Amino acid sequence: MSKISACLKDIHTRSLFNHLQLNIHKTELIPTSRFRKSLPLQPSSVLDLKPSSEVRSLGVYMDSHLRMDANINAICRSAMVGIRKIGLIRRFLDRETTTRLLHAFISSRLDYCNSFHVALPKTLLRKLQMLQNSAARLVCQTKRRDHITPILHELHWLPVKERVNFKILLLTYKSLHGLAPRYIDNVLTPQSSCRNLRSKSQNRLVSAKVKTISYGHRALSYAAPMLWNSLPNYIKDAQSVTVFKRLLKTYLFLKAF
Incomplete structure (x- = not known):
């Protein structure tokens, strides 16, 4: 809790320094781990925040267990x-x-x-x-x-599942071509090897290790490489976003039907 309080204090100080008003009534704190039930979060002493089990950010509702x-x-x-x-x-x-x-x-x-x-x-x-x-x-x-x-x-x-995969793969393609935000680039690592392996020319990504069975495999660092590595090379080697979207939609459509 002391780390969270220090983080909130830094945000509050930075807001004041940049002449911004931090709206306390619209600030929410949500614990996202289900494994520390013996250590419940207490109200923050900095901004008097009480932990919530469900919050809304930019129209998306998120719960403490990330069940969605x-x-x-x-x-x-x-x-x-x-x-x-x-x-x-x-x-x-x-x-x-x-x-x-x-x-x-x-x-x-x-x-x-x-x-x-x-x-x-x-x-x-x-x-x-x-x-x-x-x-x-x-x-x-x-x-x-x-x-x-x-x-x-x-x-x-495209069915709903394929629409979700389409969005993940499109973000991955943009990240690999320098068209995505840096925070997405930081979680995607191209596969590299000192030996001349066959997979070296397949533009593969390293899948992150997960520690939680329930929602660890839903992280972008795990889901994106798994979906990307399963794509054919002719789609991954598309020369533009427009061509990639067209080839990807056709591939997912044929796979779904």
Whole structure:
């Protein structure tokens, strides 16, 4: 707790030095380890903060165990409101206009910060997939008992899991080509060897070691190398972001269907 108090004090001092006001009422403290139940955090003596079990940052809900169920439930609530409203006026819209509305109000919510959803349990991703299925049926005006795979294939929509992997791989490509923030570059390490191995020409990344079974494999330092190393070389060697996105979407689409 003393380290956290010192960190908060530094932030407060830096804010005052740069003539910035630190809003105490919007400052939250959340413990993110489930293994120290015997050492509960006490209110900070610097800014009088009380630890919370759930916080919201830039529209993303995060809980102390990083399960992301609160964030997914919030997405489902807001997206279902949009689906119902668009459904009320669907008979007055053509297919192209309906698709644009659903991309603006539904797909944008599914894609916003979806890199947090990498390697989540299937039960949580299924909630988001059901949202996408409802949006697809609304576009094609099909019934709930109709199989969803041909509908998604016809619309050429990537399923939710593949959309998450697409975001992770796109961040990885940008990082390797100097187009990503430095904090992403710091967690991705290209594989190197003093010997002339076959994998040296495959542009592989080193996967970080994880210590926690529950959410360690969801870290970018582990998930990104695992997804990147499984890509074919012709995709990893794309000459531009536009070409990479096109090849990657086609690859994930064929893999999903």
